Amino acid sequence: MWEKKKRKVWPTVVASTMLMGLLAACGSNTDTAKSDAKGNSDQAGAGASSGKVVTVHMIESLTSPKRTDILKAMISQFEKENPNIKVDLISPPFDQADNKIRTMLAAKQELDVLEVRDLNIAEYVNNGYIDPLDTYTGTWKDFSTVTAVAKSIATNNNKLYFIPNGLYQRQLFYRKDWFEEKGLKPPVSYQELYETGKKLTDSAKNRYGFSFRGGMGSAGITDQMVLAYNGDQVNLEDAQFLKSGNTIYSSPEAKEAIELYMKIYKEASPSDAVNWGFQEQVQAFTSGVTGMLLQDPDVIQTIQEKMKPEQWATAPMPTGPNGKALIQAGGAGWGIASQSKNKEAAFKLIAFLSNPEQNTEFGKKYGLVPIHTTAANDEYFKTGPYKTLLDMSNKPDVFMNYKPPFQYPGTGQWNQASMESGQAYLLGKFTVVDVLKKWDAYWMDQKSKKK
Amino acid sequence: MKTRLQFIGPFKVFFLALHLVIMVFPLYWILITSLKPQNEIFTYPLKYWPTNITFDNYINIFKISKFHVYIGNSLLVAISSALIVIVISVLSAYVLARFQFRGHRQIMLAFFATQMLPGFISLGPLYLMMTQLDLINSRIALVLMYTVGLIPFSTIILRGFFQRIPASLEEAAMIDGCSRLVALIRIIVPIMMPGIASTFIFAFVQNWNELFMAVMFIDHDLLKTMPVALNSLILKYDVDWGAMSAGTVLSVIPTVFLFAFAQRFIVEGLTQGAVKG
């Protein structure tokens, strides 16, 4: 039936183009524009002359023009080494990338390698969109040096689904010059962060203590605080829940944490920040509006570009009242689409992008922690802003690693749900009890749905 | 009456001047933002006059992302689609203006109703259709989609123009042995030029600015259009305001140029169609 429609449409277009010629011939229209747009739909493989050239279609999610350039350089090196594989990189705008990837997968568009995020691994696995990589990693020589943390974020139901292209880990960035000026030390706990933030705040000068984040991704801060306050009670293997089986939002400690969260917002942050997401939060820090920022290492690039070295430094994540902080590694990486027809070539590409040399280079250029143990010996990651991350991993009793709830399909929607009730709370539409109830209900529901 | 006019004078000048400032200021602000060096864009206090003019932002958008390619694609897609829209709509508008037949009213209604459909509902099914037609990743898909989206409105507008032109004109030509089509093209279209030009501009502007379909249907970097490139400047951590401003300035140029060029046509054109249709 599709063929029929196709035949109906094209004559129309052709007819109109011919008519266009007729119009032009009438002399009334001297437009020199080309009348027909011939898109080169770049279908390599269709009519490739040299035997068996395979095209691998690859799509990224966390796009930025700069990162795309870095990837392209890596890819062209790969193509040089593998002349029979051509890579077609698709880079949708970051804001719409995940939607586009979902749509392509749902429509079974040609796709071989895709960037899977820790947030949507469960979603893709549940839909059968991506293949486990365990069969491939068995024969991959560099697999032995991939860190346990990197493997754990890419694992779902005991199978590995992607090879991370680097790890994110939160730390505290602060304005060294402001702190020195006021004789302050970087805060160790959230309580101190609040007190320090208050001291830094001077709205007349348009200066605030904390780069608060109430918009997209606010769960990053609220959940971190709730986890730190619950401390040892948290089930590290299933970290939306306590060892008792209740959610982390059900405890009195959670209430304490969320009350402090409000105080930080009201007294140490710009009121505008109820709406801030990544961009505003980082912009405020780099442009000298705020003095402290909790973020992943991939902002280091941006910060280095926009600030002088003496203006900023890093410190470990703040802790809860019992001196514990729960930290997690996050990340995204390359997986293979189930519908791929070139899985061997696809893994070849993934293995190349993930080898220690390429991966470490990517980490340096883009601001990520590399995934191979060998990179830990690299001087670059022992100094400057990366040193803090290393320090944290050397104190596992204070900075306890937990496994985020990536095995729950609802994880992908959690950010949105958490933000909406969180904003309602900040704006005074919800009480602290309301907001915790909402969050508690969300995860109890997730738990009951998960077989 | 005289006294009233004297009162109207200052009011008129004041209103027109105020309006000018309000309309032009955002463009001015974007322009000077685009000429500021990266580190000055966020410095406080704000600078209302660029002291260190730099073209870095412009150089960057051509270097980091291939803006010349995107502008080219946008022009190609927007112009081709607008031309095809004109051809198809002139025909349908002419038929709907000159003939009465069964289903005439229903067709007019069907065209009018398309204006109410929220386009995003169709995006998923359209993506599937384009996949099956093997048109994903080709600019033809965009030309086709944009054209279809504009046909109804253009038909309604152009029909209004045809109704103003006496049918006796082409009938005279047909007595001389011309076919109806030739009469339409030779006699009527030249008279209709203002209406056609303004419809063309309307179509061009719509196409030039379309974002969501362009993101969906185009994967390949070299086929991307301008709005997609601008949307790509919203990064995970940052909006690259320098590049965004430079890109915005560049994207305004063709439309402003076109506007200036066809000012007379537009003003006459669009309303005369609207008065009746």
Added chain:
Amino acid sequence: MKSRQPFILFGLLPALLLVLIFTYYPFLKGGIMAFQEYKLFDLRNVHFVGLQNFRDAFKDPKFLTALQNSAYWVFFSLVFQFLIGLTLALLMNKKFRGRGIYQGLVFYSWALSGFLIGMIWKWMFNSQIGVINDLLLKTGIIETRIGFLSDPKWAMISVIIANVWYGIAFFAIMLLAALQSVPSELYEAAEMDGASEARKLISVTLPYILPTIITTTLLRVIWIFNDPTIIYGMTNGGPAGSTHILSSLMLDKIIYAGDYGAASAIGVVMIVLLLLYTLFYLSVTKSEKMGDF
């Protein structure tokens, strides 16, 4: 007239076929999703759920806020766009030096995309480094910064301001053209009767351009109601969903949640509202022939 048949077909077929195949067919397919559980991240679980999506929508405070916001958004945008546009058109009707250049400078906004306009105003409304706060502080109009886009009290006003800024040109262009076509004899006759300027405006000008006003407002309402791009660029519906209108909420459901069922249900509600509005509008203004619809 048999001989006309081929020409009618030839003239209409391209337009009709294209619109049927690429507008109505996908729209119907999309519309069906309104009655389905249809989530892109859970495609193995697509099934008919009757009116569940509609029930969910009307229970969702976000949807109800968006419904209310849509009314504000359309009403205030339209009223200000129209009034300022009309005033501008009346003032520009008489030739003055530099009118051509003036037109170019005040009409260009119409040629920008909603997304870009959203971005531009987001940039200017930014409470820390935004130029609008800076100007208001400098001139002493305000003492403390206003969170134009973060304070729910202001956010909706701010997006409407941007939308008005964008839409004035449309009305001004349309109405100016209509004014230019008013026959001068009518004015001359009115002056013979000694009519004042105001009198002329009310009894000559406005009646003559009424059809244009009706057509433009009808279409404009539909477009304003359906176009989420300014809001997408400016606030993405925030803070806390307080600036979502129905169409931006629908976009949000698609882009960020992949929930086509919920999105289509919102779309169906939108169409029903627009149909009711159009019928009502056309019956109220039936004195005018609207291109014999």
